[in-house]
Amino acid sequence: MATINLRDKLKKTRQTFKDKFEDFFHSDKDREEIIDELSETMILADVGISSTEKIIDALRQKSKKSDHFPRIKQILEEEIIKILSQYPSDFNLSADHSVVMLVGINGGGKTTSLAKLAYHYSQEGKHVLMVAADTFRAAAQEQLALWGRKLNIPVIKGQYGADPASVIFDALQSFRARQSDLLLIDTAGRIHTNINLMQELEKIRRVIQREIDEAPQEILLILDASTGQNALIQAREFLKFSGLTGVFLTKLDGTAKGGSVISIVEELQLPIKFVGVGEEEKDLLFFSSQEFVRALLS
Amino acid sequence: MLDQLSNHLQKAMKYLRGEGKITEKNMTEALRMIRLALLEADVNYKVVKEFIEKIKRQALNEKVLSSLSPTQHVIKIVKDELTFILGAETKGLNFSNVPPSVFMMVGLQGCGKTTTCGKLAKWVLSLKKSPLLVSFDLKRLAAQDQIKQISQTLSLPFYEMTKDQVSSPQKALKDLVKFAQSRGFDPLIIDTAGRLHVDEELMKELQMVKNLLNPAEVIYVGDSMTGQDAVKSAQLFNDKVGLSSIILTKLDGDARGGAALSIVSVTGKPIKFVGLGEKFDQFEIFYPDRMASRILGLGDILSLVEKAEKEADAEEAEELARKLRKQEFTLEDFKKQLVQMKKMGSLSQILDSLPTGGIYKGLSKAKIDDKKIVYYEAIISSMTPQERENPKIINGGRRRRIARGSGRPVIEVNQLLKQFFDMKKLMKKSQFQKFLSSLPPLSH
Numbered sequence: 063m064a065t066i067n068l069r070d071k072l073k074k075t076r077q078t079f080k081d082k083f084e085d086f087f088h089s090d091k092d093r094e095e096i097i098d099e100l101s102e103t104m105i106l107a108d109v110g111i112s113s114t115e116k117i118i119d120a121l122r123q124k125s126k127k128s129d130h131f132p133r134i135k136q137i138l139e140e141e142i143i144k145i146l147s148q149y150p151s152d153f154n155l156s157a158d159h160s161v162v163m164l165v166g167i168n169g170g171g172k173t174t175s176l177a178k179l180a181y182h183y184s185q186e187g188k189h190v191l192m193v194a195a196d197t198f199r200a201a202a203q204e205q206l207a208l209w210g211r212k213l214n215i216p217v218i219k220g221q222y223g224a225d226p227a228s229v230i231f232d233a234l235q236s237f238r239a240r241q242s243d244l245l246l247i248d249t250a251g252r253i254h255t256n257i258n259l260m261q262e263l264e265k266i267r268r269v270i271q272r273e274i275d276e277a278p279q280e281i282l283l284i285l286d287a288s289t290g291q292n293a294l295i296q297a298r299e300f301l302k303f304s305g306l307t308g309v310f311l312t313k314l315d316g317t318a319k320g321g322s323v324i325s326i327v328e329e330l331q332l333p334i335k336f337v338g339v340g341e342e343e344k345d346l347l348f349f350s351s352q353e354f355v356r357a358l359l360s
Numbered sequence: 361m362l363d364q365l366s367n368h369l370q371k372a373m374k375y376l377r378g379e380g381k382i383t384e385k386n387m388t389e390a391l392r393m394i395r396l397a398l399l400e401a402d403v404n405y406k407v408v409k410e411f412i413e414k415i416k417r418q419a420l421n422e423k424v425l426s427s428l429s430p431t432q433h434v435i436k437i438v439k440d441e442l443t444f445i446l447g448a449e450t451k452g453l454n455f456s457n458v459p460p461s462v463f464m465m466v467g468l469q470g471c472g473k474t475t476t477c478g479k480l481a482k483w484v485l486s487l488k489k490s491p492l493l494v495s496f497d498l499k500r501l502a503a504q505d506q507i508k509q510i511s512q513t514l515s516l517p518f519y520e521m522t523k524d525q526v527s528s529p530q531k532a533l534k535d536l537v538k539f540a541q542s543r544g545f546d547p548l549i550i551d552t553a554g555r556l557h558v559d560e561e562l563m564k565e566l567q568m569v570k571n572l573l574n575p576a577e578v579i580y581v582g583d584s585m586t587g588q589d590a591v592k593s594a595q596l597f598n599d600k601v602g603l604s605s606i607i608l609t610k611l612d613g614d615a616r617g618g619a620a621l622s623i624v625s626v627t628g629k630p631i632k633f634v635g636l637g638e639k640f641d642q643f644e645i646f647y648p649d650r651m652a653s654r655i656l657g658l659g660d661i662l663s664l665v666e667k668a669e670k671e672a673d674a675e676e677a678e679e680l681a682r683k684l685r686k687q688e689f690t691l692e693d694f695k696k697q698l699v700q701m702k703k704m705g706s707l708s709q710i711l712d713s714l715p716t717g718g719i720y721k722g723l724s725k726a727k728i729d730d731k732k733i734v735y736y737e738a739i740i741s742s743m744t745p746q747e748r749e750n751p752k753i754i755n756g757g758r759r760r761r762i763a764r765g766s767g768r769p770v771i772e773v774n775q776l777l778k779q780f781f782d783m784k785k786l787m788k789k790s791q792f793q794k795f796l797s798s799l800p801p802l803s804h
Contacts, residue, residue, distance in 0.1 A: 106405050108587035111396055168610065168638065169470025169583065198638065200474075200513070201506035208501040253613045253637075286470060290402030290587025292615035313469065316556035318589035341499070341555075 088131035096134050097121065100359070107319035107358050110291050113328060117141050139355050145324060146351035151308065151333040153348075154279050155183070159237065161245045161270055161277035165263060165304045166284035167296060168251030171312035171338060173202065175284055176248045177209040179336070181343035184215055188243040193218040193233035195226040195266070196250035206248055213343060216240075226250065226262065227269045234273045247278070254299035263304035282310040282335060287320035297326045306330075311349070312338035319358045384420065391416060394438065401655050403618035404591040407625045414441055439652055445621060446648035447630045453484075454604065456576040459546035460492075460537065464573065466566055466601060467581035468593055469554035472609035474503070476581050476635055477551045478510040479643035480607075483633070484547060485514070492545035494519050494536060496569060497553040498526050507551060514640065533572045547576070563600040570601055579632075580606045582623050590619035591626050598627040608646065609635035620651055691748040694780055695740040698733050735768050736776050742766040751777060 088096060097118060104114045117138070124137050154160075162179065164172045176192060184190045192210060196202035197220045210217035218236055220229030230247060237245045249266065252259035270278050283297055283306050300306055309327075311320050314337050323334050337347040337354070391412050398408045418437050455461040463480065467473045474495070481491040493511050497503035504520055511518040519539065525532035540548050552569065555562040570578060580594060580603045597603060606627070608620055611634045624631060631651070636642040740748065742765030747754050754762070754777065763770040 102405060105399060106588045108402075108589070111400055167585070167613070168475075169472055171470060199506075200478075200509035201502040204505040205500075205502035212501075253610060255612065255614050286583075286585075288468070288583075288586050288589045288593075290585060290590075290615065290619065291400055292402070292585045292613065293587075295614060296585075313556060316468075316589070317592050318587070322587060 084131065091131065093125060093127050093129060093134065096131050100135065100138055103359055104321060107321035108288075108290055108293075109321035109324050109358075110294075113325045116328075117145075117324075135359065139352075139359065142324065142355045142358070143351045146327055146334065146354065148327065149331055149333040151335045151349050153335055154307070155188075155244060157276055157279055159241075159243065159245070159274065159277075160279045161234075161237075161247065161274060162280040162282070163247040163249060163266070163270070163278045163304070164282050164284050164310070165249050165300050165306075166251060167253055168199075170251065170284040170286045172196075172251060172284045173205050173209065173248050174341065175282075175310050175312055175336070175338055175346075176206070176246050177213060177343050178338060178346040180209070180215050180246050181213050182346055183244050184213065189240070190215050190244045190246060191218065191233070191237050191240065191242040192216070192246045192248065193230060194220060194248055195229050195233075196248055197222050197224045197226055197229060198250045202248075202250065209343075227266050230266055231269055231273065234270065238274075254296045260299060260303040263300075267304055280307045280335075281305050282308055283332075284310050284312055285320075285323065285326075286318075287311055287314045288316065288318035289322055291322060293322035294325045294329060297330055297332065301330055301332070306332055308333045308335040310334075310336040310338065314357075315339040315345070320354070321358055398618060398621075398655070401616035401618035402587045402590070402622075403655070404588050404622035404625070407591065407622050410625070411441065411445070411621075439656060442621065442652035442655060443649050446624055446651050447646075448648065450645055450647060451605070451630045451632055453632065454576045455547065456574075459544075460540040461547040461577070462537075462573045462575035463547050463549045463577045463579060464566075464570060464575040465549065465551050465579050465581055466597055466603070467554055468556065468583070469500075471554065471581045471583040472635055473554055473581045474506050474510070474551050475638065475640075476607055476609060476643075477507070477549050478514060478640045479635060480579075480633070481510075481514055481516060481549055482640040483643055484549075489547060490545055491516065491547055491549055492519055492540055492543075493549050493551070494521060495551040496521060496526070497551055498523060499553045499555070503551070503553075510640075529568060530572060533569065537573065548573075550575070563596075566597075566601045575604075578602060578604045580623070580627070580629070582606055582608055582619060584608050584611050584617040584619055584634075585613060585615040586619040588622075590622045594623040595626045598629065603627055603629050605629055606631040607633045607635065612636040612642065616655055617651065618655055621655060689784060691740050691743065691751055691780060692745075694783075695737060695748075698737050698740075732772075735766070735772060738766040739763075739768055739773055739776050751780065 088099075091099075100121075101114055101118055104117070105111070109117075120141050121134065121138050124141070125134050129137075155162075164176050166172055173196075180190045180192050192206060192215060194203045194206040194217060196206075203219050203222065207217050207219060209215075218229070218233040220226065220232075226249065233245065233247070247266075247270075249263065250259075252263075254260060267278065267281070281304055283300050285293055285296070289296070297306065297309070309323055309332055311323055311334055314320055326332055327334065334349045334351075334354075337349050339345045339347060394415070395408055395412050398411065399405065403411070415434075415437055418441070419434055453463075465473050465477055465480075474497075477493055481493055484491045493507050493514075493516060495503050495507040498521070508518045508520070519536065521532065521536075525535075536548070540546070550569065550573070552566055553562060578601060580597050582590065582594060586593075594603075594606075606623055606629055608617070608623075608631050611617060620631060631646040631648075634644050634646050636644060739762060742762045743754070747758065747762075759770055759773050763773050766773075
């Protein structure tokens with residue numbers, strides 16, 4: 063996994079030639095003009111008005127009027143990195159039998175992300191078990207089953223229309239019986255305004271907690287990088303109902319920059335843990351705030 | 361939804377309200393706030409910029425500058441412009457003259473394309489058509505299974521596209537059209553692979569499908585929660601494939617949906633439907649004015665109240681509402697109301713902005729021809745105070761006198777009286793009383 067570099071994946075948006083051109087282009091601009099431009103870049107990257115303003119305020123304080131573009135941009139990068147690295151983004155699988163649950167709205171990429179995690183940890187030698195707890199969407203069961211076959215990782219399936227909590231309960235029994243190391247739970251996508259479905263997540267979490275001590279170790283919000291200002295609201299609601307330990311940012315190989323995670327980290331004190339950069343099982347990266355910020359501002 | 365965005369707008373509006381006139385200077389400040397509000401609603405930065413420029417030009421013209429009520433003008437301009445960009449009216453689906461009509465669905469991964477295929481199939485079933493769902497997505501795992509299960513749910517046959525078939529797509533698609541023609545399927549709803557739009561290969565594939573099938577509709581499925589990037593993907597699909605219309609998904613969430621404005625602005629294509637949930641019947645026709653209100657966070661009724669607030673003396677309105685409730689409504693009140701209505705704009709327009717169903721039903725019966733307001737005013741002015749208090753005393757002789765005094769024919773006097781008595785009858789109905797009590801108070 064470490065062999066893939068986020069910047070390689072994002073070479074469309076980042077070129078050193080462009081950096082040089084940028085420096086030259088900005089050589090006769092004063093600080094205010096540069097700050098205006100950088101604010102625009104941040105807004106276009108979905109950072110949002112209030113986070114952008116906060117960061118720009120800090121930038122004003124820390125830079126000097128005589129500073130040129132490279133210096134101002136560097137201070138800005140440092141500022142954002144400071145925010146993003148406030149909370150440790152380690153993935154906690156220290157327990158012998160760890161349970162990981164993925165939650166999020168429809169179409170975020172939960173199942174693909176689950177397969178990526180399964181692939182990565184089985185490559186590391188862990189015994190991984192996946193459970194398809196999406197018993198609602200057409201072909202969700204088949205989708206994960208096909209991933210399982212492709213990656214040679216066992217999948218616990220449920221019946222369409224079954225209570226997902228009961229599917230997970232069965233999976234937990236099987237997980238214990240098999241003595242597997244890691245249980246990865248794929249839940250159905252849900253819009254956070256649907257209270258019934260959000261309460262279903264609450265119930266799922268209770269079932270897991272009751273069955274296995276300290277579990278679930280990780281609950282990740284799957285967030286599409288192209289999501290706008292609604293991202294913070296989504297994260298807040300999922301945090302409230304399912305609980306969250308971090309964010310898995312998907313589809314970062316497109317043109318969207320995923321800037322909306324900045325306000326999530328800031329306001330909800332949640333780290334970003336993984337980044338998805340493609341459709342294949344290997345297209346998974348641990349989050350690096352440096353690389354994320356460079357891509358964000360390019 | 362009403363929260364931050366409308367707070368911002370209201371702040372902006374108040375700023376204007378304090379001023380007698382719109383000047384370039386205070387206009388700039390107000391527009392800056394509207395700009396921020398739109399950005400928070402995820403409208404693309406560049407789209408916002410253009411939008412603000414347009415508003416600025418319109419608001420700064422002479423008529424607005426000399427107006428006594430700048431707030432009203434700015435609200436109207438902002439909302440009108442938003443509605444204009446979103447499309448002046450609701451548009452239906454295009455069908456081909458020769459069946460089958462092909463609807464080709466395109467969009468990014470996870471935008472809700474496949475679910476929307478099912479919704480669209482259900483919709484055309486209600487038009488007494490017989491749709492066929494086909495997935496041309498061979499990349500995503502279980503894409504065929506998903507369409508198969510959706511077809512089963514809707515009791516439609518399933519036409520599978522196998523890997524072999526798609527290895528010679530020209531033939532596969534021709535076979536498909538022949539199949540549809542011979543079995544009488546129309547429309548053919550084609551689901552395509554979703555990928556990130558940077559993918560040239562996908563674009564070529566979509567172009568090929570389009571060239572072979574000559575679709576009646578190429579529908580871009582867009583996620584309403586998308587941020588600034590909405591512009592790029594919609595534009596790319598429009599440039600490379602060519603779109604005919606748009607369906608906006610996930611509007612059951614609480615995103616303000618600024619993406620709608622971005623997508624329509626860059627493609628110039630109409631939004632025809634919106635998706636409001638995971639079930640196949642959670643699908644509705646798109647209404648540009650409602651979307652404008654959603655983005656602005658102001659309901660139609662709210663703006664109506666605001667209108668009434670400005671134009672009518674609040675106390676008088678309260679008094680009128682009290683009388684309506686107690687059914688003490690007289691011709692004198694009727695006249696006062698006519699005068700206010702003239703100020704507020706056309707009555708039929710006001711009635712139109714209220715919902716037509718439920719408790720509001722029957723209100724349309726009270727509809728008055730706008731031109732007649734002036735005549736009615738003249739007729740009532742020609743009555744004595746006693747006649748206005750107690751119209752039952754108006755006999756044939758009095759009618760002729762009133763007609764002469766107002767310069768209107770007797771028949772019109774009769775019409776007015778009939779309408780007045782009809783209105784009184786309507787007011788006695790519990791429905792109308794309920795309607796009245798459902799209105800928010802007119803004064804703060």
